[in-house]
Amino acid sequence: MDKRLKVSSRTVAAAVMLVLMAACSDNSDQASVNGTTVPSTPTAPSTPTEGAPPGAEVLGTVRTDEPLTVTVLARDTANDPERWQFTVRSMTCGKPLDSAVMAYAAESVGSPTPTPTPEAGKQFCVVAMDALNVGKSEAVWNADNTVSLNVGDTRYTQSQQDSAYASDYAQYFSSKGQSGPTFGLNPGSRGPVHGVFQIPTGQQPTSIWITSGTAITTIDGVQPGYLVLLK
Missing domain, CATH: 2.60.40.1240 (Immunoglobulin-like)
Structure with a gap:
C-alpha cells in the first residue's frame, strides 16, 4: 500500500511538470508569433539624433x-x-x-x-x-x-x-x-x-x-x- 502511494505521488508530480512545460512552450510560441505579426509603423527616427547633422549637439x-x-x-x-x-x-x-x-x-x-x-x-x-x-x-x-x-x-x-x-x-x-x-x-x-x-x-x-x-x-x-x- 505504501509503495503504491509513493508511485502515485511521483506520477502526479510528473504530470504537473509536463503541464507547466507545455504552458511555457505555448506562451513562448505566442510571444514569438506576436513579435513577428504585429505591424510596425515607426513615427520617429530610429535613433534619438537621426536627422541631426553629424557631430551637432x-x-x-x-x-x-x-x-x-x-x-x-x-x-x-x-x-x-x-x-x-x-x-x-x-x-x-x-x-x-x-x-x-x-x-x-x-x-x-x-x-x-x-x-x-x-x-x-x-x-x-x-x-x-x-x-x-x-x-x-x-x-x-x-x-x-x-x-x-x-x-x-x-x-x-x-x-x-x-x-x-x-x-x-x-x-x-x-x-x-x-x-x-x-x-x-x-x-x-x-x-x-x-x-x-x-x-x-x-x-x-x-x-x-x-x-x-x-x-x-x-x-x-x-x-x-x-x-x-x-x-
Missing part, C-alpha cells in the same frame, strides 16, 4: 505643436543674443504650392509666372511654423540655411529657388496683416514663417532640424540645434 527634441526656444548663437550678438520660440504647426508634401501665394507673387511683379514645379523625381514639402520673438530686440529670421527637412538621416535644405518660394509665402502673409520674422519682429511679437523643400517623390519626412546658429554649418563648424519629430 542636440539641445532638445520636441514634436509637432510643441514649442522650442532657440538662442541664436553668433559672434556679433554674443552680448545680446536673438531668442525665438518656434512651433512647427504643419508639414505638407506632394501638393502644389499654395495657389493664393503664387497668384499674389505673380501680381506683385505684374506679369504671369509659370506654375512652380519641383525637380524631376521630387515633390514639394512646405513646413509652416509659428515664430515668437522672446529676445530683447528686433530680430530677423527665416528657414534659409537654418532648417533641414529630414528623411531618416538624409537632410534636405532649401535651394535658391525654394528660398524664393518661401519669400513669396512671407510676402503673401504680410499682405494679410500677418508679418513674420522674415521681415523682422519686435520682442513679444509673433508671426508665421514657412520653409519650402524638395524631397524624392513617395518619401515621407521624419523630422526637422532647426539650428541655433546663424546657419547649420558656419566657419566654426556644425552648430547645435533642435530636432522636431514629425507625427
